[in-house]
Amino acid sequence: MVSALPVSLEDIRAAARRIAGRVVETPMVLSASLAEIAGAPVWLKLEHHQTTGSFKLRGATNAVLSLSPAERARGVVAASTGNHGRALAHAAKAQGAVATICMSRLVPENKVAEIRRLGADVRIVGRSQDEAQQEVDRLVREEGLVMIPPFDHPDVVAGQGTLGLEIIDAFPKVATVLVPLSGGGLAAGVAAAVKGVTPKTKVIGLTMERGAAMKASLDAGRPVQVEEVRSLADSLGGGIGLDNRVTFAMCRELLDGVVLLTEAEIAAGMRHAHACEGEVVEGAGAVGIAALLAGKIRSGGPVVAILSGRNVDMEQHRRVINGEGAAFAEDNP
Numbered sequence: 265m266v267s268a269l270p271v272s273l274e275d276i277r278a279a280a281r282r283i284a285g286r287v288v289e290t291p292m293v294l295s296a297s298l299a300e301i302a303g304a305p306v307w308l309k310l311e312h313h314q315t316t317g318s319f320k321l322r323g324a325t326n327a328v329l330s331l332s333p334a335e336r337a338r339g340v341v342a343a344s345t346g347n348h349g350r351a352l353a354h355a356a357k358a359q360g361a362v363a364t365i366c367m368s369r370l371v372p373e374n375k376v377a378e379i380r381r382l383g384a385d386v387r388i389v390g391r392s393q394d395e396a397q398q399e400v401d402r403l404v405r406e407e408g409l410v411m412i413p414p415f416d417h418p419d420v421v422a423g424q425g426t427l428g429l430e431i432i433d434a435f436p437k438v439a440t441v442l443v444p445l446s447g448g449g450l451a452a453g454v455a456a457a458v459k460g461v462t463p464k465t466k467v468i469g470l471t472m473e474r475g476a477a478m479k480a481s482l483d484a485g486r487p488v489q490v491e492e493v494r495s496l497a498d499s500l501g502g503g504i505g506l507d508n509r510v511t512f513a514m515c516r517e518l519l520d521g522v523v524l525l526t527e528a529e530i531a532a533g534m535r536h537a538h539a540c541e542g543e544v545v546e547g548a549g550a551v552g553i554a555a556l557l558a559g560k561i562r563s564g565g566p567v568v569a570i571l572s573g574r575n576v577d578m579e580q581h582r583r584v585i586n587g588e589g590a591a592f593a594e595d596n597p
């Protein structure tokens with residue numbers, strides 16, 4: 265029995281109406297190469313073709329559009345240097361609001377420039393992500409900016425859920441949906457949408473073997489901290505927050521399982537996406553393909569794998585495609 269969760273199918277349908285025309289409805293394509301391996305039809309949801317290069321634009325756009333006019337006038341703020349930062353910068357600018365993105369001095373200049381190009385006001389503070397977050401907290405406290413977090417917020421989760429709606433409305437016969445999993449905003453939203461329409465569809469979270477905070481938290485029965493380790497799937501790093509309010513409960517209630525992938529498996533997923541599908545995806549976006557290739561998915565019917573993002577350093581991508589060893593030495597036996 266699904267108890268009252270923080271985000272409902274109705275919330276996700278409302279988000280879809282709100283963001284319509286402001287995000288791309290990404291295509292879903294059949295993969296012949298993966299169907300052979302999986303023994304079932306496999307569809308790829310090409311969400312890495314989303315504006316700003318990841319699904320994060322859905323949640324950020326829904327969150328910005330859900331603000332009151334007064335809140336929107338005060339501006340939004342976050343500490344992400346990755347896909348959420350890009351998405352929030354773009355979403356705010358598109359709605360005529362100012363996004364302030366706080367970053368540490370250690371963030372590479374190209375990342376800073378990208379987020380600036382998307383229209384954000386970038387603040388460089390301190391020498392760590394923690395110090396950047398302290399600046400966010402200060403701006404919220406002293407200047408009244410509105411923080412939009414990367415996953416643990418009902419409007420963000422509802423926005424990410426619109427991706428699940430697109431899948432299930434187009435393809436109600438899907439047996440298994442494969443979702444990249446980090447903080448759980450995408451998995452919670454997609455699972456709420458998919459199971460809201462077809463309760464029997466399985467939703468599986470996919471993440472890297474080391475440093476998987478949601479997996480460790482689900483195993484422990486409460487949010488726990490894990491040591492962060494470098495991974496090819498860098499967008500899947502980071503904790504879920506010890507005071508998690510939304511995504512932990514939803515993932516616990518709605519996910520049918522979590523599959524863990526090694527760095528070598530993630531690299532193989534990226535290579536397959538490139539060689540067999542002609543797609544450049546980042547490590548986090550390749551985990552669905554990786555799990556299928558590794559034989560870690562058993563599905564009695566059609567599978568949809570979400571390719572969640574494409575923002576990868578092209579030099580790193582080239583090394584992975586050329587099979588120049590595992591990206592990180594510690595992955596080698």
Ligand SMILES: *Cc1c(COP(=O)(O)O)cnc(C)c1O
Pocket residue numbers: 318319320347348414415444445446447448449450451499500546548549572573574
């Ligand atoms: C953020 C992100 C994820 C994980 O999403 P969560 O909502 O944090 O679980 C997966 N893939 C990409 C490309 C991302 O940017």
